[in-house]
Amino acid sequence: MQQIKKDFPIFKRTINGKPLVYLDNASTTQKPIVMLKVLENFYFTSNANIHRGIYTLSEEATDKYEAVRKKAAKFIGARTEEEIIFTKNTTEAINCVRVSWGEKNIKKGDEIVVSSLEHHANLVPWQELAKSKQAALKIIPLTNDYTLDAEAYKKLLSPKTKLVCLTVESNVTGTIVPVKQMTALAHAVGAKVMIDGAQSVGHIPTDVHNLNCDFFAFSAHKMLGPTGVGVLYVKQSLMEEMAPFMYGGEMVESVKATSATYRSGPWKFEAGTPNIAGVIAFGAAIDYLSNIGFKKIMAHEQELLAYAKKMLAKYPQVKIFSPSQKHAGGIISFAISGVHPHDIATIFNNEGIAIRSGLHCAEPLMNYLGVYGTARMSFYIYNTKKDIDTAEKALKKVLKTFKL
Ligand SMILES: Cc1ncc(COP(=O)(O)O)c(C=O)c1O
Structure with a gap:
């Protein structure tokens, strides 16, 4: 080291x-030269838009971009790359869940449970959703050891609970939250679970499949990658029922003058030109971290x-x-x-x-x-x-x- x-x-x-x-690594991490070289090299030698062109440069860029989707899926233990949506950061990923899943599934009288360790990114979207749907927001308190109060959490859960939002690691106290056990408890009352992995993915191993969470968000820039790239993992069984997050080019299947149909899988959520160079360079950051272990x-x-x-x-x-x-x-x-x-x-x-x-x-x-x-x-x-x-x-x- x-x-x-x-x-x-x-x-x-x-x-x-x-x-x-x-x-100040919790804020953003510094960048290794191998990642910077991939970023630079893309613009110097390989720049083209993805998913659209049938010429060599565009096809190469598409392949490299999609290869990182596979790599990111493997890195966090997703079953398939089709569970990986690229966003601009953790905040956008969480807001995608608020809009694409929350708007349809949270109703008047429902309850959303969040922990008192949450960053604003995994709190304010749920405050807003609860307000607009006349749902209630319940907060899991802390113990004197800056951990979440497990007994209080159990008492907050009920059939009214529709969503539980938890960070894996607090960006203030560094507390590691037992998200696996807490996810199982949430599922037992029929709630879905949104995990914020912004502080954990570059620091401790992640296995979303084993964790069995429904949504998992993180940012490349907090794990040696560039700014402007985030990931939202969505459990495959939930993705199809979710509405698009944004509308426009790239996410459509067919467009008529007055209506449109949309692609399936993660591509439905990636409207417009994404951060192609950033995603490709993020792949180099994943490799660098994997090599260290x-x-x-x-x-x-x-x-x-x-x-x-x-x-x-x-x-x-x-x-x-x-x-x-x-x-x-x-x-x-x-x-x-x-x-x-x-x-x-x-x-x-x-x-x-x-x-x-x-x-x-x-x-x-x-x-x-x-x-x-x-x-x-x-x-x-x-x-x-x-x-x-x-x-x-x-x-x-x-x-x-x-x-x-
Ligand atoms: C726990 C946690 N969640 C979410 C975020 C937001 O990340 P981003 O600004 O990359 O969206 C941060 C950033 O500090 C964080 O520490």
């Missing part, structure tokens, strides 16, 4: 005269997390928002009483360190935790213990500046 940083050209940069230490990735992140926790715990002024290690991924939030998280991030930035500060698109969770924001370090394959040592130096500067 020590060699990996060399694969990422951005680490040649300095920030404020210091080598870049990038600890999740065993190494997870061990590395766990080691960094334990090291960072130990470092932060040395300072009683610092409050850590993180579950016990067995429930946690490589994300850790902290706050210092009397210091705004943006001030912490600014002082870290002076030392060349990128951390995220604020609400992390999880404002209800911040209210729940009783803070107006946190500072957050999130780790990935190229981070080292030395990065955390640098963070400790910055932390000491914060405490000194605020005379704490």
Whole structure:
């Protein structure tokens, strides 16, 4: 893992005269040169639109694009590539479920259950759907260990529950949610399950078939891929009954002057020209991660997390928002009483360190935790213990500046 940083050209940069230490991987990850080369090469040598042309360039582009659908399906354990819809990100994928499945299936008096760990992307769409359908939104509370309260969840479920929305890993606390067991409980009352894998797919193995969820969303940019590419997995048995998400070119079978019929499978949901180069480059990111393997990735992140926790715990002024290690991924939030998280991030930035500060698109969770924001370090394959040592130096500067 020590060699990996060399694969990422951005680490040649300095920030404020210091080598870049990038600890904002939950927001987006950095990009390996192999992925960037595929992206560049597509435009230099292979650019053409897909699914339309019968000339060589277009056919090649179509083949490469569709090959990544297969690759993504395999990577997350889908049974077939026909369960994989390309979107622009996790947010769009979740909104596709809201429109294409939710509009038809959520009715007055129904209940949607969401966890209190959700990012706005897996919360606000359901607030809106519930409001427009006069359905109720129920929230699964947290335990004192920042995990979801399993007993409270069971009590929330009833035949009225039509949809349960869960993240695999919280982007604030790093909590890993037992989504498989929770999915089985939701199915037992007849509900469908929407899983947000934005924080997990690049960090822990995913097997949607084994998980048995109905919908699963994630973003390429949080797993070494380019921005502008997301994936929505939909269980095959549900896809045909879902209405198109957007209308226009590419998703149609036949169009008459006043009506149209639509393609089946994922293509029904991919109207217009997609992010062709991005999807193809995403394939290179999947290959890069597969070559390293999740065993190494997870061990590395766990080691960094334990090291960072130990470092932060040395300072009683610092409050850590993180579950016990067995429930946690490589994300850790902290706050210092009397210091705004943006001030912490600014002082870290002076030392060349990128951390995220604020609400992390999880404002209800911040209210729940009783803070107006946190500072957050999130780790990935190229981070080292030395990065955390640098963070400790910055932390000491914060405490000194605020005379704490
Ligand atoms: C848990 C979680 N869900 C969803 C999202 C939204 O991802 P995107 O902005 O790529 O749509 C994020 C982004 O931080 C996230 O952390």
